[in-house]
Amino acid sequence: MFKINSEYTKLPENYLFSNIAKKVNAFSMANPDKKIIRLGIGDVTQPIAPKIIDSLHKAVDEMGEASTFKGYAPDLGYEFLRSAAAQTDYRDRGCDISDDEIFISDGAKCDSGNIQEIFDRDNKIAICDPVYPVYLDSNVMAGRAGNFNEKTCMFDNVIYMPCLMENGFAPQIPDKTPDIIYLCFPNNPTGATITKKELQKWVDYANEKGSVIIYDAAYEAYISNSDVPHSIYECEGARNCAIELHSFSKNAGFTGLRLGYTVVPKDIKAGGTTLHALWARRHATKYNGAPYIVQRAGAAVYTEEGQRQIKAQVSYYMENARIILEGLKSAGYSVSGGVDAPYIWLKTPDKMTSWEFFDMLLNECNVVGTPGSGFGPSGEGYFRLTAFGSRENTLEAMDRIKNRLSAF
Numbered sequence: 001m002f003k004i005n006s007e008y009t010k011l012p013e014n015y016l017f018s019n020i021a022k023k024v025n026a027f028s029m030a031n032p033d034k035k036i037i038r039l040g041i042g043d044v045t046q047p048i049a050p051k052i053i054d055s056l057h058k059a060v061d062e063m064g065e066a067s068t069f070k071g072y073a074p075d076l077g078y079e080f081l082r083s084a085a086a087q088t089d090y091r092d093r094g095c096d097i098s099d100d101e102i103f104i105s106d107g108a109k110c111d112s113g114n115i116q117e118i119f120d121r122d123n124k125i126a127i128c129d130p131v132y133p134v135y136l137d138s139n140v141m142a143g144r145a146g147n148f149n150e151k152t153c154m155f156d157n158v159i160y161m162p163c164l165m166e167n168g169f170a171p172q173i174p175d176k177t178p179d180i181i182y183l184c185f186p187n188n189p190t191g192a193t194i195t196k197k198e199l200q201k202w203v204d205y206a207n208e209k210g211s212v213i214i215y216d217a218a219y220e221a222y223i224s225n226s227d228v229p230h231s232i233y234e235c236e237g238a239r240n241c242a243i244e245l246h247s248f249s250k251n252a253g254f255t256g257l258r259l260g261y262t263v264v265p266k267d268i269k270a271g272g273t274t275l276h277a278l279w280a281r282r283h284a285t286k287y288n289g290a291p292y293i294v295q296r297a298g299a300a301v302y303t304e305e306g307q308r309q310i311k312a313q314v315s316y317y318m319e320n321a322r323i324i325l326e327g328l329k330s331a332g333y334s335v336s337g338g339v340d341a342p343y344i345w346l347k348t349p350d351k352m353t354s355w356e357f358f359d360m361l362l363n364e365c366n367v368v369g370t371p372g373s374g375f376g377p378s379g380e381g382y383f384r385l386t387a388f389g390s391r392e393n394t395l396e397a398m399d400r401i402k403n404r405l406s407a408f
Ligand SMILES: Cc1ncc(COP(=O)(O)O)c(C=O)c1O
Pocket: 042, 106, 107, 108, 109, 110, 112, 132, 184, 188, 216, 218, 246, 247, 248, 249, 254, 255, 259, 260
């Protein structure tokens, strides 16, 4: 008789998005005349930029000609995309990353879930709380997280780093020493960022302790402040301790196309073995490469026209973020994020729980957001809104909140 991987049974049911859907459906059945505005989604809404669509079309045509047809892609990615990414995202910013340290994939979600495979089961992980759930859940599945404590809603072998208003939503160096540290800046869900000086402290700490940082830069395109680093490799010594995850989803709208990459510098070693060699082996064994046409679309992102067009899209979303941030502040809410990130994180008024606030926002304003408690115990009492909606809906949602749900 087969046995299942019983670690999976330790995962608490994730009711977050199914509960939201249930509540929204019930509300719209009971109130068919009400227009619901969804500011809860972490998915983009702008169509793919024309330069990228052009590239996709050309690549599709190539697939229909014997002379230009492409079969399996190289498992680590096409050279044209690896070099464009290494040049534009790193070397142009003064970061020392070579083309062959870039591993192309179909997105940061898979990579952030899979990367833990190259580490021993006995490593201790540290995560921010609240957190993008993949980092934690993938370690639970691998048997690295210990047991779930129903009372604390925490796994007993995981170091949680609370990110609260009191500490500016920044994780503090933990008392216990982690082997693997997950950091994500700009952050989902809090929209918080980190300065280069603060990030340097994490890099120094990791190098001193022999830890690895897995740095998720999925939202780097939203950074506007010059003291916020776009990459962890802007910090000295990061080549010795940091892996970086990159996505084309939020900067260029590839959530449906699927493309990302992971940077594994050759300098990170344990004994005589490099993480680069292990990840290359893992990639080659379990992955057959992102589609050629999508990698061509990805290369178009790095052209001058592509860069101009995607920056215009990011600006569009960031104007939404500004509208939400200003709207909530003028309605009396304590808010953060939304400056270098498409996420706005608000403190619920009157000590309401995240779900109580969700219900109130839905019922009073017909606006949908995401309860902070869904991202971890320290998210309780907070709420996430996103800038990915249309301008019209964002403006209308803020009008409704200001008129009906002022926190004063
Ligand atoms: C922090 C973070 N990392 C990774 C991802 C996933 O990115 P991708 O679409 O490239 O899989 C998301 C998506 O919401 C995210 O918020």
